Amino acid sequence: MKGSYKKRLYTQVLSVSAAVLLAVLVQGNAAADTVSPAETPQETSKVSTVVEQPTPASSEKVVENATIPQTGSPEQTSKTEAAPEKADSTVPTLPATGAEEKTADAAEKVDTSAKAEMRAAGSEENKVQLADSKVYMSEKAVIEETIQEQGAQAGKITWKLDNKPISEWKTWKMADGTFSGDPFVTVEEKADGNDLKVSLKFNELFGQDLSLRTPNNIRRTYRNFMGTHELVGTSEDLGLTIRKNIVLRPYEDFHTHDEMLAAIEKSRQDAKTDRLVKIETTGKSAQGRDVKLGIISSDQKSIDDYLNTTNRLALTKPAEMLAALKNGTLDYKLPVLINNTHADEQPAIDIITGLFNTFATKDQISFQTTDANGNAKTVTLSVKELLKKFIFLFDFTENPDGDVANTRALANGIDPNRDTSYQANPETRIVAGLINKWNPIALYDIHGFVKDFLIEPATPPHDPNFEYDLLSKNMLENAHHMGRAGVANSKYDHYIIPKLDWGDGWDDSFSGYTGVYAMYHGILGHTVEIPEGNQESYKAGYHAVLGGISYLSQDPDKLMEMRLNFYLRGINKVEDPKAENELVGPDGKVVGRVKNGQKKFFPDYYVIPMGLDKDNDSQQAFNMIEYFKRNGVVIQELKEDVGNYKKGDLIVDMAQAKRGYANHILYKGSNESAWAAMYAELLVNFPDMRGFKAEAVFKDKLFDGKLGEVTALRATRTSEVNHKAPYYVIANTSDSAVKAVNQAIREGKKVYLTEDGYIVDTPTFANLLNNYAIYGDALYKVPTGQPLKALKVYAPPHQYYWAGVDSPAHTALALKNLGFDIVDTPEEADVIVLESNKFDKSILGLKPTIVVGGSAMQRLEKLGVLDGFDAERFSGGSDFEGLMKAIVDDKDPLTSGYKKNDLFYSNSGNWIAKAPANFKTLASIAGSDYYIAGWWPGNEKLANKIVAISGSYKEHPLFVYAGNPTNRLHTIHFYRWISNAVFGSQLAELKDPVQEPSVEIVEIVNQKPQAGQATITTYKPTPQLVSVTQQDQLPETGSKENTALFAVASVLIATSSGLFLLKKKEE
Secondary structure, three states, X not given: OHHHHHHHHHHHHHHHHHHHHHHHHHHHHHHHHHHOOOOOOOOOOOOOOOOOOOOOOOOOOOOOOOOOOEOOOOOOOOOOOOOOOOOOOOOOOOOOOHHHHHHOOOOOOOOOOOOOOOOOOOOOOEEEEOOOEEEEOOOOEEEEEEEOOOHHHOOOEEEEEOOEEHHHOEOXXXXXXXXXXXXXXXXXXXXXXXXXXXXXXXOOOOOOOOOOOOOOOOOOOHHHHOEEEEEEEEEOOOOEEEEEEEEEEOOOOOOOHHHHHHHHHHHHHOOOOOOEEEEEEEEEOOOOOEEEEEEEEOOHHHHHHHHHHHHHHHHHOHXXXXXXXXXXXXXXXXXXXXXEOOOOOOOHHHHHHHHHHHHHHOOEEEEEEEOOOOOEEEEEEEHHHHOOOEEEEEEOOOOHHHHHHOOOOOOOOOOHHHOOOOOOOHHHHHHHHHHHHHOOOEEEEEEEOOOOOEEOOOEEEEOOOOOHHHHHHHHHHHHHHHHHHHHHOOOOOOOEOHHHHOOOOOEEOOOOOHHHHHHOOOOEEXXXXXXXXXXHHHHHHHHHHHHHHHHHHHOHHHXXXXXXXXXXXXXXXXXOHHHHHOOEOOOOOEOOOOOOOOOOOOOOEEEEOOOOOOOOOHHHHHHHHHHHHHOOOOOEEEOOOEOOEOOOOEXXXXXXXXXXXXXXXXXXXXXXXXXXXXXXXXXXXXXXXXOOOOEEEOOOOOOOOOEEOOOEOOOOOOOOOOOOOOEEEEEOOOHHHHHHHHHHHHOOOOOEEEOOXXXXXXXXXXXXXXXXXXXXXXXXXXXXXXXOOXXXXXXXXXXXXXOOEEEOOHHHHHHHHHOOEEEOOHHHOOEEEEOOOOOOHHHXXXXXXXXXXXXXXXXXXXXXXXXXXEEEEOOOOXXXXXXXXXXXXXXXXXXXXXXXXXXXXXXOOEEEEEOOOOOEEEEEEOOOOOEEEEEOOOHHHOOOOEEEEEEEEOOEEEEEEOOOOOHHHOOHHHHHHHHHHHHOOOOOEEEOOOOOOOOOOOOOEOEOOEOOEOOEOOOOOOOEOOOXXXXXXXXXXXXXXXXXXXXXXXXXXXXXXXXXXXXXXXX
């Protein structure tokens, strides 16, 4: 009896334990479904892009206005041309009256394809279908029509446009952004004998200039009104119906993107047979559209000879070519490139499309212009003669995505005319490659809109890396020829040249502009700003380019001599005083090239170390190989150790044709703070901005005979993995580290946060090395605590009223590149990043929040939610820029990967004058000798200013950074200020150190094998014991619930097992 009772008791206890265990495990699985890092990651949310993809307007041909109308049969129906799908859903497709605009939502969509009023056809009814007519939005129009035998109906006809009384059609009133101006269309009827004369009068729907963006943006929206609209007149007795299609277009030579593609193909097909006309695809845009290049040459041999012989010899043996040029034996041709950067600055693309047609299909080109004294003259260019000396290149637009969507920016919101040297986007990489493949003698970059019809050369300060004296005289003469021709063939009566007429603030100190970028390569680089969006500006820009080509054709030898001398100075390492004399300060006095204690401005070499270095972003260093090749700079590899410089290091020998551009990319930059105005950023400085090392070496012939072809296959990374070590610490010193960590998290691997990096198990680390150039140290402790999880970030876009479209925050773009999920609402997010000033109090304190940049900081102060917070800037200094030395609290998790003496970058001119009492200072500008480069008038007052703080608001972490760590996706070294704040500061605890076992070597080949022997990068990791502390400053990641549940489960399992064994024993 006693044994039976025990048996029943054991059985009951085991049953209860099993039931409880099952419940716990089910609950744990449910929790794991929501927070387990091992869960298969969801698909990454995409950053919302700026560029919508509207359905293009129909390219159906329309019949030009006919003077004698055709009487249509009852069965006839009017042709309709579909208006393009809206690029912006807030824009109506048809105008409403002012009263309607003020009382109704401006976003209401009006049906542009409404069917005409239908009625029964009687035997006496006359139906008249008139020929279609084009009406241009930017021009007045009068259309005269005659309807035979209907004179008695004069004054008795009611007119509707798209089934809407014409009295309700009003023109756009820019002041208040409504269709409440003058009547758009009026109709006059009168009898002429037995016939009816009808006069249709149209006003400019949007005024004469379609480029305007203020006070209400029409540049963004006018394309929505393109299409065919039916005008219907009905007599009082219903005995007469008159129908006519009005085809509404912006101006005569306007093309949609698809129309442009069709037009250039037709030009190619219609081309004269005595020349080569072809269209190439130079690459793909971000959204996958072809970037098209038109080429016109006398023949293919001319192209081959130029690319394979003339261009190569010019870059390597300019002295020989100069000698041949002077004795008259040099046979050469020079390319000319006509380009568009900003796709919404029409008629720029139309101008290039028209010029391509002209050069493809015409034998002669005649146009009016004036000489330097204002005397009128006619210029006639023979295309056949021009092709004896030139090859013409037509880059219709480098931004086809923007052309489709009618936006200035690329699909991700980045301005391509600030990215030509940064090359963070495929479109700018394509145009840079194009420029360096062809090295044209001149580049005409067609833009808009400066009302004074602006043509470069630009104002000072000029970049010291130019050979400016060689460029400036030719550019000035070229600009005058362009301006005079543009004015002579349009309504405009003047043009301006910034170098002569602007003062300051339209400078050529930054290679991000396409036109200025060309100048670093010995090209006459002209930005041409047409005045307006209309046919008159089409004529001005079209003829300005013809005027420039006329100038080039006058003395090609002079241009070739200029180009060869430009290259020769680089190859011979000449620093000509004439170039220095062009570099002046605001007072007009010569500043010259600032040499910073050296005897000369240009170093002999730059060395980019490629050895394994925890503090060097080896991926960014490796990326410079491709970058320099794309940009025409010769880069080589050191074949043996030379002093402290190691075999495999990258070397830029500055004795080369394009030394100026090489130096511009690698040197610290210039300080132009003495000037009252600059147009945009100045800083390029790839090493500091992207986090790799580059040393200027002033020692002639140091590497003579020791340089060869680059053989590196991929970026240097840790190459010895100790598989006996349980974990590795990935150093948080590169963007590759953050990308690798996010990849591991997505794959369900456990990743723990430490003060200076991320802990992963050794197999995960070894696997990550296949794809990421990361540095790791073996770890002989076991991390405990919450692993990191995949984090979602909400970063509201910038709302630029002048652009007419939201633009993604650069921080959102950078974080997406780093592998974070970007979401569309704060509710979805784990972390909120505020970069613009478009936020209110309601978003603060909802989640851990990051405030970055001057605009957002000023907004934070204005909201008054943080007692004691003061964001400061100089008057007018919201776009001041500077790279400065900074003092960083390198013991805080939020500064992980940065040194105590590091750098700070801003292009929004702000600092933190006062931090709230409970906030910690993370970074300040150094106390002296801190300003490196940029344009920040008054920067001498910035010593010790605070630039980064952390604390909390409404119990959520709040991090504030005064700089712009993701500006235009160039400032990669500073990205980790944001990623650190996103990941937070909850560090893992380490326990149970184990004895270091022997090292197992895993060879990772980083270079091409030579002479049958692979070159192996070797590194012996030093085990480290990571000291970490628990901090409660930024958000926890992961869940404590799982740990608790599984702990209970473990206890139950142990208890049940014990009871089971006891039962067995007693049995």
